Amino acid sequence: MLLAIDTSTAQIGLALYDGATVPGELVWQSRAHHTEQLAPALAGLLERVGVTMDSVKALGVAIGPGSFTSLRVGLAFVKGLTLARHLPLIGIPTLDIVAASVPLSDRKLAAVLQAGRGRLAVGWYKPTGSGWQAYGPATTMTAGELEKKIRKPVIVCGELTAEDRHCLARKFKNVRLASPAQCVRRPGVLAEIAWNRWQAGKTDEAASLAPIYLHVAGGLPA
Amino acid sequence: MPILDAHTFEFFSKSPEQTRRLGIRLGALLQPGDLICLQGDLGAGKTTLVQGVARGWGALDEVSSPTFVLVNAYRRPNGTQLSHFDAFRVESLGEAEELDLDALLARGPLLIEWPERVEPILPVERLWAWLEYESEEHRSMRFAAHGTRYESLLDTLRQTIYGAD
Structure with missing residues (x-):
């Protein structure tokens, strides 16, 4: 099973994907409470679907563009899981998820x-x-x-x-x-793209995978 | 209390207690997303004003100077927080940008000390205050509203002060 996490924006998305089905998918809008909500939401999703982290064999994550805090929360969380459980990691540009749907x-x-x-x-x-x-x-x-x-x-x-x-x-x-329903960035789609990349052997290094931040002011002096 | 123009408001405080009271009145009016910039040298009364704002806003946490931690959060029981950012030690705009002020604004109002150091990355709509040391007990303050939200905020603040003082 692959676990996919997207915290690029105010929308948080979680999905489980096994190559044939999407056993669980969760999407909600968070008012900058990503830190507090992400881990409990994952625990809740796993429990509801009836699987444990032991079933998760790979991780997919949206790498932006997106906002500083929210992207950082998702990437730090996923990198922590990758390092602790020795799982392959696949980073997907966030707008690719929108396009794929x-x-x-x-x-x-x-x-x-x-x-x-x-x-x-x-x-x-x-x-x-x-x-x-x-x-x-x-x-x-x-x-x-x-x-x-x-x-x-x-x-x-x-x-x-x-x-x-x-x-x-x-x-x-x-x-x-596109209609509002079609415009939802689905974590299930992220999971599918990440799954295909994983199957093709194209995984990313946790140490070097970096988010694509959106800068608030154009042309900031360094 | 002279009025310079419709979008500016001047206040002359005769004591720290009066500065705090002004802060309480301002704090009571704040909503999530409000940005208040406090420009003034050390000893100009910024921290005293912030103490009042946090109390007026209904914060559970005590106010302290955020110089060493960059951002303090004063929580309210409903889950929102008043963020207090001190830009004094921020080394670059890039570093300030990484603090993600927009995320702080999504969680509640935001107060910034030394805002002139990070001005290019701030939203253009805001309330900007200049605080100045006049004498041992006296401080002068000038507030300028940028944007309709802050014009009405300043109007209401002016009314509450005229009504009370």
Whole structure:
């Protein structure tokens, strides 16, 4: 069984995946209480599903982009488990999870998450024979700035507030907005991507796996 | 109490007790997400004001200077916390950014001492206070509101003080 953990944003996600089924999946919004909630939630999920940590043979974790505190909580937790239980670890870029849950289309895809202070982190994906493929690094912008960049038909999927949706809907000819339910970043999808990477032998080093932080001010002096 | 303009408020405190009372009135008005910047030299009355704010806000924990721990948290029974961040020893903006002020703001109000050291990473909407030492017991304070939330906060504060003093 693989355990997947995503604490990139205010949304926390946990999933168990065994290659054929998702025995347990948990998603909720936390008001910056990731530290207090993560471990008890995992204990609760394992108990409810009726398995112990001994059944967990690999760990998947979302590595961002995301906010400092929340990402740090998830990565520290997963690295602790990896080192203590000698488990393989797989880090997955957070926006890849968003993209993987969107059915492939001939349009390009903007995968987004909330970057704080009313901004979005936006990663661009194009359709290929093997699924969505990222091109270019994720950048932060407001929904209004994203709306202005869009000149061709795209799909926008991910964490969007009602205001973001309203703003992007102005480009209704070119923007197809994924529904709120489809926009949920599912830990089960993270688990599946991580499982496939694990099966392919592409695991990460716990010591060097680093999160992708979102910076609040552009061009900070070092 | 002269009023400079609609978004600024000046207060002249005649004693630490009066500074604390002003803090209590301010603290009672704070909500999660509120950012209060306190600029002033050592001895300008920042800690005294913060003690009042924490009490007015309903904190269970006692106020201490966070110079050595960077951020203090004063908890309230409902799970929210008042965060108290001292930027004096922060070495770079990058280091300040890693403290994740947005996460602190999600958990409650945030007070920052030496805010001028980390100004580029602060949200533009905030209440900014300048505190100054005038004499042994006297301190002058000026508050400036940036953003509609802080304009109404300052209006209410002004009203409570005019009503009471």
